[in-house]
Amino acid sequence: MGAQIYSFIFxxxxxxxxxxxxxxxxxxxxxLGGLGGIDPIIFSGIKVGIALVLIFIxxxxxxxxxxxxxxxxxxx
Amino acid sequence: MEEKIIAAIAVSVIAFFSVxxxxxxxxxxxxxxxxxxxxxxxxxxxQVARPGGISIIIGLVISEIILYAFFPMSEILAVxxxxxxxxxxxxxxxxxxxxxxxxxxxxxxxxxxxLLLGAYDSNLDFPLxxxxxxxxxxxxxxxxxxxxxxxxxxSIDILNGLSSGFMTIASLALAISLFILQNYEIAIxxxxxxxxxxxxYKYHKFPSKIFPGDSGALALGATYGTLAIVGxxxxxxxxxxxPAIINSFLFLSSMKRIVEHREIxxxxxxxxxxxxxxxxxxxxxxxxLRLIIAxxxxxxxxxxxxxxxxxxxxxxxxxxxxxFMGVEI
Numbered sequence: 001m002g003a004q005i006y007s008f009i010f011x012x013x014x015x016x017x018x019x020x021x022x023x024x025x026x027x028x029x030x031x032l033g034g035l036g037g038i039d040p041i042i043f044s045g046i047k048v049g050i051a052l053v054l055i056f057i058x059x060x061x062x063x064x065x066x067x068x069x070x071x072x073x074x075x076x
Numbered sequence: 077m078e079e080k081i082i083a084a085i086a087v088s089v090i091a092f093f094s095v096x097x098x099x100x101x102x103x104x105x106x107x108x109x110x111x112x113x114x115x116x117x118x119x120x121x122x123q124v125a126r127p128g129g130i131s132i133i134i135g136l137v138i139s140e141i142i143l144y145a146f147f148p149m150s151e152i153l154a155v156x157x158x159x160x161x162x163x164x165x166x167x168x169x170x171x172x173x174x175x176x177x178x179x180x181x182x183x184x185x186x187x188x189x190x191l192l193l194g195a196y197d198s199n200l201d202f203p204l205x206x207x208x209x210x211x212x213x214x215x216x217x218x219x220x221x222x223x224x225x226x227x228x229x230x231s232i233d234i235l236n237g238l239s240s241g242f243m244t245i246a247s248l249a250l251a252i253s254l255f256i257l258q259n260y261e262i263a264i265x266x267x268x269x270x271x272x273x274x275x276x277y278k279y280h281k282f283p284s285k286i287f288p289g290d291s292g293a294l295a296l297g298a299t300y301g302t303l304a305i306v307g308x309x310x311x312x313x314x315x316x317x318x319p320a321i322i323n324s325f326l327f328l329s330s331m332k333r334i335v336e337h338r339e340i341x342x343x344x345x346x347x348x349x350x351x352x353x354x355x356x357x358x359x360x361x362x363x364x365l366r367l368i369i370a371x372x373x374x375x376x377x378x379x380x381x382x383x384x385x386x387x388x389x390x391x392x393x394x395x396x397x398x399x400f401m402g403v404e405i
Contacts, residue, residue, distance in 0.1 A: 005367060006389055009318050013393045017400075020202030020311060028208045048213070059325075066326055069367060 004069040011065060015058055027051060083146040084264045087139040091268040095135035095275035102131045103279070103286050115284060117236060117376040119350060124284050127170045128276060129291025133163040135272035136299060140265060147261045151306035154195035155265055155299060161186035162226055162298025166291030179230070179294070183223035186298055190218050195306045202311055203400035218305055224324075225301030225317070230293040231327065232320040234365060235380040237281030239288055242387050243273040243296045246316040249391030250303060253312045253398035262307035269299050282377040312401070316394035319386040323364035344369065351375050 027047055106112065106125035115124045140156045165182040168174065190196055198214040199207040210217075233239035247270040254263030273296060279285045288296070304313030314321065343360040347353045351373035354366050368374070368382050 005364075005386065008322065009386060009390055009393070012318055012322065013315060013390075013397075016311065016315065017203060017397075021205040023200075024202050024205035024208055044212075062325065066362065066367075 004072060008062075008065055008069055012062065015061070019054060019058060022054060023051065027054075079146065080260050080264065083143060084267055087143045087146075087264060088267045088271045090142055091135045091139035091271040092275045094138050095131050095272045096278065098131040098134050099128065099276060099279045099286060102128065106286070113287065115236075116346065117350065117352075118283060122283075124287055126287040127167065127289025127291045128280065128286040129163055129166055129170070129289050129293075129295050132272055132276050132288060132292045133159065133295050135275065136268060136295065139268040139272065143261075143265055143268060149195075149261060150193040151195040151262060152265055154190045154193045154306055155302045157189040158186055158222065158302040159295055159299040161189070162222070163291050163295035165226075165298075166230075166289065166294035169290040169294075179227060179290070180223040183226045183294065183298060184219050186226075187219045187222040190222075190302060190305055191215060197308050199308070200310060201308055201401060203397045217310070221305060221310070222298050222301045225304070225313075226294045226297035228317060228320045228324050229297030229300065230290060231324050232364075232383075233288060233293045235282075235376055235383070236284040237277055238380050238383060239293050239296065240273045240277040240280045241380070241384050242317075242320065243300065244270055244277055245384065245387040245391050246313075246320075246394075247273060247300060247303075249316040249394045250300070250307075250309065250313055252395050253309055253316075254307050256395070256398040257309065257401055259307050259309075262303060266303050266307070269296070269303065282380060309398075312394050312397050315397050316391050317387075318390040318393070319364060319383060326367070327361045327363050347373055349373075352379055 027050055030047065030050075103125045106127075107123075111125065111127075112123035113126050115122045136159050137156060140152060140159065144152045144156065162183065165179060165186060168182075169179060196214070196218060198211040199209050200214060200217070201207040229239055229243060232242055247266050251263045251266035251270055254260070254266055276286075276288065276292070280288065300313065300317070304310050307313075342355065343357075343363050343366045344352050344354055352365070352369050352375070353373040354370055360366075364383065364386075365379065368379060374382070
């Protein structure tokens with residue numbers, strides 16, 4: 001078995017660490033200071049939306065990596 | 077500390093030997109009642125006893141009840157109840173083929189004892205960066221996590237010895253991580269899962285004498301998910317089962333919907349030498365197994381060993397992550 005699958009697990013691990021960092025450092029303390037009257041529930045919804053976009057990007061990257069691994073395994 | 081060491085040794089021994097002793101009896105019982113299925117990986121019509129979840133749940137529940145006697149904590153009680161509920165969902169699916177929706181929905185209800193007993197902390201801890209407090213979202217995460225871990229372990233139960241071997245490695249990595257984080261009681265509870273899985277692996281490894289069935293796989297997965305929640309090690313637990321998560325991810329990204337595994341086109345087949353070979357069917361999902369054998373066909377035993385090696389790799393990453401938990405940058 002090639003090293004690609006181990007690399008895939010390693011990339012996933014790094015993405016989980018980076019994703020966690022973004023959650024804690026950027027999205028958690030993020031606030032719309034200029035819009036003082038905004039409803040907290042809507043504000044939480046915006047944060048969840050940002051998190052979902054990040055998950056979409058994460059899944060997109062992993063799908064590309066998966067396709068690359070499968071093609072390279074088939075070719076070799 | 078002395079009490080914790082005694083408890084750890086006692087429950088590990090009890091978890092191991094109760095499964096080790098009850099499984100041969102269960103095999104004979106199931107074979108007498110013709111509760112067997114064909115093992116497609118073997119030449120001829122080889123029948124294997126199923127479901128083995130009964131001996132797994134016996135070992136898990138006895139050892140966890142003894143642990144509860146040592147440490148009467150709501151977290152350990154939650155582990156016991158969710159294990160039994162996960163097993164119950166699995167045994168229903170073993171006896172009667174249910175739709176693709178059944179297991180995720182039923183397992184979501186299995187998470188109720190964690191919420192009702194308040195056996196969770198709404199902080200989600202991340203390595204290196206600290207934690208986020210998400211009270212409402214965390215309750216949703218609990219309901220989501222048990223179906224995910226249950227179905228993830230169930231989806232990797234595809235080769236002789238794989239799900240039990242995989243769970244032994246992942247739960248040992250989880251136990252080591254919990255010891256590092258000084259969450260000793262839940263670490264000992266993880267040892268119960270590790271040793272029950274290890275004892276079952278003895279009979280499940282190639283050539284299998286028994287299959288865990290949905291009852292075994294869901295009991296293992298639901299217990300693992302509960303340990304992750306009550307031990308506040310959700311991220312570490314996810315890392316320890318990354319190969320199984322990758323398998324589910326690859327499957328879902330190929331199929332683009334949740335389906336019962338019996339409904340899908342098999343992405344692999346056995347060739348004349350009984351080695352596992354990838355299919356040419358472009359509609360078949362790309363799974364972890366298909367990725368591993370894409371280059372050349374492999375024997376079932378060899379393939380399972382390759383996946384268990386991946387599991388050891390992700391277990392090491394999980395333990396490294398546990399060390400990162402104490403560090404903030």
